[in-house]
Amino acid sequence: TQLLEQSPQFLSIQEGENLTVYCNSSSVFSSLQWYRQEPGEGPVLLVTVVTGGEVKKLKRLTFQFGDARKDSSLHITAAQPGDTGLYLCAGGSNYQLIWGAGTKLIIKP
Amino acid sequence: EAQVTQNPRYLITVTGKKLTVTCSQNMNHEYMSWYRQDPGLGLRQIYYSMNVEVTDKGDVPEGYKVSRKEKRNFPLILESPSPNQTSLYFCASSARTGPNSPLHFGNGTRLTVT
Numbered sequence: 518t519q520l521l522e523q524s525p526q527f528l529s530i531q532e533g534e535n536l537t538v539y540c541n542s543s544s545v546f547s548s549l550q551w552y553r554q555e556p557g558e559g560p561v562l563l564v565t566v567v568t569g570g571e572v573k574k575l576k577r578l579t580f581q582f583g584d585a586r587k588d589s590s591l592h593i594t595a596a597q598p599g600d601t602g603l604y605l606c607a608g609g610s611n612y613q614l615i616w617g618a619g620t621k622l623i624i625k626p
Numbered sequence: 627e628a629q630v631t632q633n634p635r636y637l638i639t640v641t642g643k644k645l646t647v648t649c650s651q652n653m654n655h656e657y658m659s660w661y662r663q664d665p666g667l668g669l670r671q672i673y674y675s676m677n678v679e680v681t682d683k684g685d686v687p688e689g690y691k692v693s694r695k696e697k698r699n700f701p702l703i704l705e706s707p708s709p710n711q712t713s714l715y716f717c718a719s720s721a722r723t724g725p726n727s728p729l730h731f732g733n734g735t736r737l738t739v740t
Contacts, residue, residue: 526666548726559630559716559731560669567726605668609726618668 520544521608522615531625533595538604538620539589546608546615549582549589554603556618587609628653632717632732633672635660639707640740647702647735657720657727658700659684660688660692663692663715676723707739 520534521542543549548567552560556566562567564573566582566589572578577600593600607614628652639645640645651658659674661684671684675694691703700719704711714736716730 550728552729557733559733560707560729561731562728565726565728607669609724613671614729616669618666 521522521528521606521607521617523604523620526618527621529623529625530596532598534549535592535594536596536622537592538622539588539590540606540617541610542571542608542615543587544608544610544615545586546610547586548609549586550607550614551580551589552605552607554605560603560605589625592620596622598624598626600624628730630717630719630730630732632715632735634735635733636706636736638738638740641708642706645704645707646718646738647704647715647731647737649700649702650698650718651700651719651729651730652698653719653721653730654699655719655721655730657723658694658731659718659720660690661716661718662686663716664713666690672702672715689700705735709736709739712739713737 524539550565551563553561566578569584569586571582577594581590603619603621605619606617652702656677660672661669670686672690676680689718717732720727720729
């Protein structure tokens with residue numbers, strides 16, 4: 518059974534701090550997607566990474582796919598209250614997506 | 627506006643009373659899917675459909691039915707709901723099949739079965 522473990526499960530920090538959340542597996546994935554879900558809404562895609570070692574930036578968010586395509590990280594620089602939400606990673610494998618349980622992030626003003 | 631629309635947003639029902647949650651997308655997407663989201667468990671796939679009249683079971687299909695008679699609609703049917711189906715449900719669609727395709731989600735249906 519393929520699993521994606523996200524850590525930490527919960528993170529509460531002050532506005533302006535930096536943070537990194539992780540998405541780890543023992544399995545290799547063909548791609549890794551990151552979504553953000555705000556309360557009362559469905560998940561919204563942030564980025565897809567497909568190449569081992571790939572780094573993508575989305576304003577203050579930096580996404581990295583591990584060299585072996587088994588893990589990924591999301592780094593947020595100078596976090597803002599608008600970054601608050603549930604961050605979900607999903608690994609692509611054999612025509613299906615394997616989902617992590619998510620990291621709940623709260624950015625306090 | 628491109629979107630996935632689910633109805634209702636909230637539903638409280640009793641054990642055994644059949645219900646249907648509707649899902650419609652206006653993006654002409656081939657792939658549609660239903661998920662349930664429970665605390666600590668993430669998103670679990672219930673059923674998916676790769677095209678009209680083509681549906682298949684996901685990871686947790688027991689107690690659910692789906693149909694795909696038209697490309698835009700993918701209703702989720704609970705013939706005899708039970709309390710363990712209390713959950714937050716999401717419909718999603720994608721332009722292509724395959725795990726690299728981005729999913730577009732609806733805003734969810736919060737179901738409570740008493």
